Amino acid sequence: MTEPATTDPQAIAALQDKGPLAPPRSQWLDIWDQLKRHKGAMIGGFFLIFITLAVLVGPYIWTLDPQKLDIRNKDLRPIYTAIWDSTAKTAWGHPFGTDNLGRDQLAQMLAGGRASMAVGWAAMLLSLLIGTAVGVAAGFFRRLDGPLMRLTDLFLSLPILPLLLVAVTLFRQPLRANFGPEGGMFVLIVTIIGITSWMPTARIVRGDILTLKEREFILAARSIGTTSWKTITRHLLPNVLSPIMVSATLGLATAIITESALSFLGVGFPSDFPTWGKMLADAVPRMVDFPERVILPGTAISLTVLAVNYLGDGLRDALDPRMRGR
Numbered sequence: 455m456t457e458p459a460t461t462d463p464q465a466i467a468a469l470q471d472k473g474p475l476a477p478p479r480s481q482w483l484d485i486w487d488q489l490k491r492h493k494g495a496m497i498g499g500f501f502l503i504f505i506t507l508a509v510l511v512g513p514y515i516w517t518l519d520p521q522k523l524d525i526r527n528k529d530l531r532p533i534y535t536a537i538w539d540s541t542a543k544t545a546w547g548h549p550f551g552t553d554n555l556g557r558d559q560l561a562q563m564l565a566g567g568r569a570s571m572a573v574g575w576a577a578m579l580l581s582l583l584i585g586t587a588v589g590v591a592a593g594f595f596r597r598l599d600g601p602l603m604r605l606t607d608l609f610l611s612l613p614i615l616p617l618l619l620v621a622v623t624l625f626r627q628p629l630r631a632n633f634g635p636e637g638g639m640f641v642l643i644v645t646i647i648g649i650t651s652w653m654p655t656a657r658i659v660r661g662d663i664l665t666l667k668e669r670e671f672i673l674a675a676r677s678i679g680t681t682s683w684k685t686i687t688r689h690l691l692p693n694v695l696s697p698i699m700v701s702a703t704l705g706l707a708t709a710i711i712t713e714s715a716l717s718f719l720g721v722g723f724p725s726d727f728p729t730w731g732k733m734l735a736d737a738v739p740r741m742v743d744f745p746e747r748v749i750l751p752g753t754a755i756s757l758t759v760l761a762v763n764y765l766g767d768g769l770r771d772a773l774d775p776r777m778r779g780r
Contacts, residue, residue, distance in 0.1 A: 485772045485773060486772075488771065488772035489768050489769065489771075489772040492767070492768035492771060492772065494764035494767060494768060495764055495765050495767060495768020495769065495771075495772075496768070497761070497764065498760070498761035498762065498763070498764030498765040498768070499761070499765045499768075501757060501758075501761040502758070502761045502762060502765060505567065505571070505754070505757075505758055505761075506571060508564065508567065509564055509565075509567035509568040509571055510568065512564040512567075513561070513564050513565060513568070516560055516561055516564060518558045518560075518561040519558075519561065520557060520558065520561035520562040520564070520565040520566075520728050521557065521726055521727075521728070522556075522557065522558070523555050523556050523557060524552065524556030524557070524558075525555070525556050526556065527545060527547075527548065527552055527556050528552055528553070528554055528555060528556040529543065529551075529552065529553070529554055529744070530543055530544055530545050530548050530551045530552040531543055531544050531551050531744070531746070532544070532549065532550050532551040532559070532746050532750075533546065533549045535551075535746070548560070550563060550746075550750060551744075551746065551747075553736065553737075553747065554740065557728075559733075559747070559750065562728040562733055563730075563733070563750060563751065563754065565728045566728040566729045566730045566732065566733055566751065567730060567754060569640075569723065569727070569728070569729045570710055570713055570714060570729050570730045570731070570755075571710070571758075572640070573640065573643055573644055573647070573709060573710070573713040574706050574707075574709040574710040574713065575706065575709075576640075576644045576648075577643070577644045577647035577648045577651070577705075577709035577712075577713070578702055578705040578706040578708075578709050579648075580644060580645070580647075580648030580649075580652075581647070581648045581649075581651040581652040581655065581705050581709070582652070582655055582698065582701065582702050582705060584648065584649065584652040584655075584656075585652035585653065585654070585655025585656040585659065585701070586655060586656075586659055586691075586694075586698055588602050588605075588606065588652065588656040588659075588660075589655060589656040589657065589658065589659025589660040589662075589663060589694075590659060590660075590663055590686055590690065590691070590694075592606075592656065592660045592663075593659065593660040593661070593662070593663025593664045593667065594663055594667060594682065594685075594686060594690065595682075599660075602656075603657075603660070606653050606656050606657060609650065609652075609653050610653050612650070614650050614651075614712075615715070617646075617650060618646050618647075618650065618712070618716060618721075619719070619721055621642070621646050622642060622643075622646070622716070622721045622722075623721070625642055626638070626639070626642060626721075629641055629642050635723075635724045635727070636723060636724065636727055639722060639723045639724070639727075640723075643713055643716060643722060643723075647708075647709050647712050647713065651705060651708055651709065651712070654701060654704070655698065655701040655705065658697045658701055659694055659697065659698065662693070662694045662697055663690055663694065666689075666690055666693055666694070667690065671689060672685065672689055672690070675688075675689055695773075696769075696770075696773030697773075699769055699773065700766050700769050700770045700773070703762050703763070703765050703766030703769060704762075704763070704766050706762050707758075707759040707762040707763055707766075710755065710758060710759060710762075711755070711759060713729065713731060714729070714730055714731030714734070714755050715731060716731065717729045717730070717731030717732040717734075717735065718731040718732070718734050718735045719735075720735060730751040730754055730755050731751075731755075733747070733750075733751040734748060734751050734752060734755075737751070
């Protein structure tokens with residue numbers, strides 16, 4: 455008879471549970487840790503939050519009417535110009551100065567930023583919705599891939615700015631009659647920017663869907679009879695969230711620049727409604743005598759777009775598993 459094998463007490467102790475296991479670390483915490491290491495993304499994110507809060511809360515703090523005319527206080531210079539020009543006509547009640555009609559520049563900056571940011575966010579969401587829907591449909595359904603991608607190529611080949619100008623000219627009056635001067639132009643500009651800027655999102659999403667739908671977990675979902683709609687919403691869309699978020703930041707910057715360009719060309723909001731692009735257009739004839747009127751809205755547009763682009767770069771690196779830990 456063979457003797458029973460002796461057991462090592464140390465081996466038994468090593469196999470025993472010492473206590474409850476720690477919960478798995480959230481993937482969003484890993485993304486946040488990677489994003490914190492990207493200095494440009496953090497600076498851009500904080501500035502984007504700051505400018506968004508400023509245009510939302512600022513008009514309730516600085517309560518001057520941006521459209522109020524005050525001819526007696528026209529052409530006031532910003533307060534900081536007194537540092538190098540003691541003869542500059544300034545007033546503490548108008549820290550950013552006034553324009554040639556006496557309208558307060560700080561109030562116009564806040565109101566114009568609210569309009570520009572509202573157009574940017576709304577147009578970005580619309581283009582993101584269209585681009586994601588087209589990309590998912592083209593990548594998942596093979597019979598739709600050819601027609602939808604040819605439609606995408608067609609939109610990419612169109613000259614965007616002339617198309618925008620023609621659309622504004624054709625639909626401006628009907629929308630103004632139905633929604634009012636400001637509301638009609640808001641709907642028109644958001645719609646035009648949204649339907650002319652969804653193509654990059656569609657191509658990015660389509661490429662990711664084509665790769666993902668051949669993975670094992672999608673094949674397993676199909677094998678147990680999961681419908682196409684549930685496969686898309688439960689398995690595919692969560693896995694293409696990272697390129698969609700990056701595309702959203704880039705789309706926001708594009709929408710802000712496009713709205714500013716339309717307002718600068720005089721085909722955007724009404725002439726008495728302030729936006730950053732309209733402030734630039736009004737300041738150009740007198741930019742030699744009052745350069746700050748061009749610098750202030752131009753700097754706001756440039757810094758906002760730069761902040762959005764830096765945030766997009768940081769999100770792209772943080773959402774890519776291959777970049778984590780670098």
